Amino acid sequence: MVLLVCDSEVPVPRPPSPNVPLLREHLLRLRDEWTEAPLSSDPLEFAHRYSASGDREVAAFLAASLAFGRVASIRATLFRVLAPLGPEPARFLEGWDGEPIAGLTGIVHRWVGEADLLSLLRAVAAARREFGSLEALLVEGDDGEADLVFALTRFYDALRERSGVRRPSQGLRFLLPRPEQGGACKRAHLFLRWMVRSGPPDLGLWKSGRLSPARLLLPMDTHVHRISRYLGLTRRPTADLAASREATAVLRRVDLDDPVSFDWALSRLGILTECVREIRRSHCERCAVRPICRMSRPPPLHLR
Numbered sequence: 081m082v083l084l085v086c087d088s089e090v091p092v093p094r095p096p097s098p099n100v101p102l103l104r105e106h107l108l109r110l111r112d113e114w115t116e117a118p119l120s121s122d123p124l125e126f127a128h129r130y131s132a133s134g135d136r137e138v139a140a141f142l143a144a145s146l147a148f149g150r151v152a153s154i155r156a157t158l159f160r161v162l163a164p165l166g167p168e169p170a171r172f173l174e175g176w177d178g179e180p181i182a183g184l185t186g187i188v189h190r191w192v193g194e195a196d197l198l199s200l201l202r203a204v205a206a207a208r209r210e211f212g213s214l215e216a217l218l219v220e221g222d223d224g225e226a227d228l229v230f231a232l233t234r235f236y237d238a239l240r241e242r243s244g245v246r247r248p249s250q251g252l253r254f255l256l257p258r259p260e261q262g263g264a265c266k267r268a269h270l271f272l273r274w275m276v277r278s279g280p281p282d283l284g285l286w287k288s289g290r291l292s293p294a295r296l297l298l299p300m301d302t303h304v305h306r307i308s309r310y311l312g313l314t315r316r317p318t319a320d321l322a323a324s325r326e327a328t329a330v331l332r333r334v335d336l337d338d339p340v341s342f343d344w345a346l347s348r349l350g351i352l353t354e355c356v357r358e359i360r361r362s363h364c365e366r367c368a369v370r371p372i373c374r375m376s377r378p379p380p381l382h383l384r
């Protein structure tokens with residue numbers, strides 16, 4: 081058997097061409113099982129706290145932008161960033177003069193600091209004043225390609241231009257990436273999933289006909305990449321744009337109109353430690369995709 085070596089310490093058997101009916105059966109089961117998983121493990125929960133669409137858009141963009149690092153640290157940062165914006169963050173940004181915000185003094189989230197966050201907020205405020213919404217800004221740069229990688233790149237370029245910074249710091253470049261350069265840019269595609277998809281747990285706020293769920297790419301972090309390899313969705317050894325496109329292409333064969341509807345369940349498997357790198361600690365015995373997983377542990381003897 082040919083083995084691939086990925087970033088996991090465990091070699092993963094090379095996947096054959098996917099058996100789509102079998103994949104569909106078990107992925108649908110997995111998706112159904114995790115649909116109602118609590119949002120508390122996900123930064124999307126912060127956007128659900130607001131009811132107005134503008135507030136949700138602002139909160140979701142900040143939550144996705146800062147969705148890196150440990151869950152507890154992301155939540156602490158989001159509490160701290162959103163609190164000074166009050167109960168209506170969109171309205172706050174409308175009237176904000178761009179001056180430092182007292183509640184953000186000295187804030188640091190890994191390599192992102194106060195100045196980077198203020199620049200991000202200035203960019204969002206300026207874009208929403210000019211276009212009315214971040215959705216309108218994205219649509220402005222959308223040329224109708226098969227996926228939204230180039231539209232996202234133009235979107236972040238436009239935000240960078242409105243950040244008030246001539247030479248963006250490393251932190252600001254990280255917050256405003258360029259997806260066309262080949263990185264997975266998980267946070268960018270996660271933000272799109274939240275805004276464009278309407279099935280739970282996503283917000284479905286962006287209803288422009290052009291931004292259909294069929295054009296979304298799987299937000300590829302290390303958990304989703306590892307499990308995608310186990311299930312034969314990708315052979316790529318690195319969690320990058322090519323891996324995301326490859327896995328999404330397989331998922332389109334399962335659900336043409338909504339391929340990233342499986343992302344919530346796939347990511348929960350990793351984030352909630354149902355499926356971990358050290359396979360003997362994974363809960364294969366209760367995993368819906370076990371029959372199609374190349375890494376599953378054999379069932380205990382009494383269940384065979």
Ligand code: SF4
Pocket residue numbers: 307310349354355356359362363364365367368369370373374375376377
């Ligand atoms: S069967 Fe086991 S190794 Fe495979 S995805 Fe499920 S938990 Fe992970």
